[in-house]
Amino acid sequence: MGLDFAYIAAWLLPAFVGGGIWMALSARARWVADIPAAIGAGWLIGLFVAAGCARLAAFGDTAHAFSRAWPWYAAIGVGAWIAAIARVRRMPPESPPRVEAFSVAFRALWWLLLAWIAFRFAVIGDEASLRPVFPWDAWSAWSTKPKTWFLTGHVEPYVSMLNWLANPDQALRTAASWSYPELLAWVQLWFASAAGAWNEPLVDVAWCGALMAFSFAAYGYWRALGLAAWIALALVYGLVSLPLIDAHVALAGYADLWVALTLGLATLAWTRWLTLREPRQLALATAIALCLPLLKLEGMVWFVAFCAVVAFDLVPPRRRRLALLCIPALLIVGALVAGFAANLQGESWIEIPSIGSFALAWHGVGGAMVASLFTLPNWHLLWYIIPVLLFVRRARFREDRAARMIGLMLLIDFGFLFALFFLTTASAWAQDFTSANRLILQLVPSVFVLAAVLLRPMADPSTDVSVAIRRRAQANAARTVPA
Numbered sequence: 208m209g210l211d212f213a214y215i216a217a218w219l220l221p222a223f224v225g226g227g228i229w230m231a232l233s234a235r236a237r238w239v240a241d242i243p244a245a246i247g248a249g250w251l252i253g254l255f256v257a258a259g260c261a262r263l264a265a266f267g268d269t270a271h272a273f274s275r276a277w278p279w280y281a282a283i284g285v286g287a288w289i290a291a292i293a294r295v296r297r298m299p300p301e302s303p304p305r306v307e308a309f310s311v312a313f314r315a316l317w318w319l320l321l322a323w324i325a326f327r328f329a330v331i332g333d334e335a336s337l338r339p340v341f342p343w344d345a346w347s348a349w350s351t352k353p354k355t356w357f358l359t360g361h362v363e364p365y366v367s368m369l370n371w372l373a374n375p376d377q378a379l380r381t382a383a384s385w386s387y388p389e390l391l392a393w394v395q396l397w398f399a400s401a402a403g404a405w406n407e408p409l410v411d412v413a414w415c416g417a418l419m420a421f422s423f424a425a426y427g428y429w430r431a432l433g434l435a436a437w438i439a440l441a442l443v444y445g446l447v448s449l450p451l452i453d454a455h456v457a458l459a460g461y462a463d464l465w466v467a468l469t470l471g472l473a474t475l476a477w478t479r480w481l482t483l484r485e486p487r488q489l490a491l492a493t494a495i496a497l498c499l500p501l502l503k504l505e506g507m508v509w510f511v512a513f514c515a516v517v518a519f520d521l522v523p524p525r526r527r528r529l530a531l532l533c534i535p536a537l538l539i540v541g542a543l544v545a546g547f548a549a550n551l552q553g554e555s556w557i558e559i560p561s562i563g564s565f566a567l568a569w570h571g572v573g574g575a576m577v578a579s580l581f582t583l584p585n586w587h588l589l590w591y592i593i594p595v596l597l598f599v600r601r602a603r604f605r606e607d608r609a610a611r612m613i614g615l616m617l618l619i620d621f622g623f624l625f626a627l628f629f630l631t632t633a634s635a636w637a638q639d640f641t642s643a644n645r646l647i648l649q650l651v652p653s654v655f656v657l658a659a660v661l662l663r664p665m666a667d668p669s670t671d672v673s674v675a676i677r678r679r680a681q682a683n684a685a686r687t688v689p690a
Contacts, residue, residue, distance in 0.1 A: 214409065217257075217273055217401035218416065222246060224280060225253025227287030231294055232487040244427025250420040251472055252491075254413075255498050256283065258393035265400070269356040272393075272400040317437045320444045324422065327447055332415035334457035339407040345460020348384035350407070353395040355380065357405050390501035391462050411459035418456050421468040421652065422447055428475040429659045432482055438662055446655050451585045451648055462503045463645045469498050470509050471652025474613060477517065478656055481609035482663075493517070508623060509649065516616040520608075565627075570634035579640050580647075593654060600661040613657045620650050 226249030233241055260280045265272035340346040356362050363380050371381035395410050402409045422443045429439040446452065455464040476492035479485055496513045499506030519531070580590040603610050624646055628637045636642035 211403070213273055213401045213403070214398070216277065217398055220277060220280060220284065221253030221257055222250045223253070224256055224284035224287060225249030225251065227284050227291050228252055228256070229491070230291035231287050232491050233291075233485070240427050240430035242427065243423040244431065247420040247423025247425070247427060248472055248475070251417060251424070251468065252495065253284075254394060254397070254417075255390065256280070257397050258390055261397050261400070262389075262393050265396075267361045269362060269396055270360045270400060272396050274400070276397075313435075313437045317440055320437070320440045324440075324444055324447055327453070328415060328419055331453050331457045332412055332419075335415050335459045336408045336412045340411060340460045342458050342460050345458075348382075348387060349391060349460055349462055350395065350410075351382050351384060352387075352389060353392040353399065354405055356392070357396055357399050386504075388501045388503060388506070390498060391465055391503075394465075414456045414459035414464055417465060417468055418447060418452065421471060424472060424475060425652075425655070425659075428479060429663075431479065432659065433663050434659060439659070442655055442659055442662075445589070446652065449586055449589060449651065451644060452651070455648070461645070463648050466499060466503050466506050466509070467649045467652050469495060469502060469506075470513070470649060471656060473499075473513060474616075474653040474656045477513075478609050478613065478660060481520070481612055482660075489517075505646070505649070509620060512616055512619045512623070516612055516619065519615070520612045565631035565633050567631060570629055570632070572628055572634045572637040575637045575640065576628065576643065579637065579644055583640065585644055589651070589654075593658065596658055596661055603661050607660060607663075609660045610657065613653070613660060617650065617653060617657060620653075624650075 226245045229245045229249045229252060230241075233245070257276065257280055260276040260283070261272040264276040264279060268275060340350050352365060363378055365380050365382055365385040366374075367385055368381050371379050394413065398410045398413055399405050425446070426439050426443050429442060430436065434442075452464065452467075455461055473492045473495040476488045476495060480489040480492060493514075496510050499510040499513075519527070580586060600610075604614060624643075627633045627646075628643060633642075636646075
């Protein structure tokens, strides 16, 4: 099946636009490690910008969303690259990056991992391109709006069933997913309009592209943090080899993978701020995290937790104890803003519009969770290896600020899932091995970011910019002390 120029451009333009945005926000744009980071992170960022441009330019002509949006979209990319080039020219000259000396065995391992990763993407990408939307929630929830809008040629509002029944004379539509966020719908419309038809295989292969882009971004970010090339690639290998992630790519259509990769990308940028102190990366991390509630309702939960820990990190150390006491209050306020509402009328229950309404009670689903994480073929050996890594590198949490902050964020996230599965009737999701795994999937890329931080070298100041900055400040202070 031949592909026309518009569809190919729909894939290339996000890398151009997003890459320019990323380079303009990078303080060290000439690092070799930043090339894969700019490609991968840029593609995901650029795709979200493309979805926003498509919505603004083609709200009333969705079938031509790409042709209407791409001139404005390309102009954004040109502006971003002009800013990036101007920023690079203002940078002082940098010493060339240190070249790592690898043994023949490590070089062979690196190439072997790269070949396997490429083969794996070829297999799951081909699988995604062979069939229309297949999983239940994919076609009943996530492809309903974009397919309807594309075929009708304009956006028609989706409302609740009661509203739909009460207004038979209006052009309204209803579905079980009527209140779901619409960013992913516009991503699908971007590719469908570029293809010229609602061709689901051509739309769904974007799931493979998203995972591939995150792999590039993660490798680049981890190399910039000082990880050896083979360790960074081994972590990428571990992520893309997980059966459940591969299933979400091959059987494309769910939004969980996009939430996972978006939270992971925000965590990567935040980690770079924590370790290399690049202010623009903190701004980038916040902007990426803002996309979480626009992808899926529970994305608001991860967004609130992310912002709470970022705010805690920005508090001066002498006030950390007071801030730590304020975190529960901040989380409660954020949860209320996100739509949480506790109700105590007769039976205790909690209404979480982001996820559902559940009765509050203890549910012993430990056996189901253990089976899901440790015995079923969903995660390979991930949940065996991570506890061992945390124990072996436990001293790193005292030494490394990034490890502490990311660990705190994940502790809050997994604490929320524990409360959800063990203290509410959402325990059914664990007992039938369905949504429990999908919610855990949304945190897995960030778990790999924490693993990378724990594995990064700390002794060499050239790989730890925070150490180098502290030593330079001490040297400057010593020179200013009068004899």
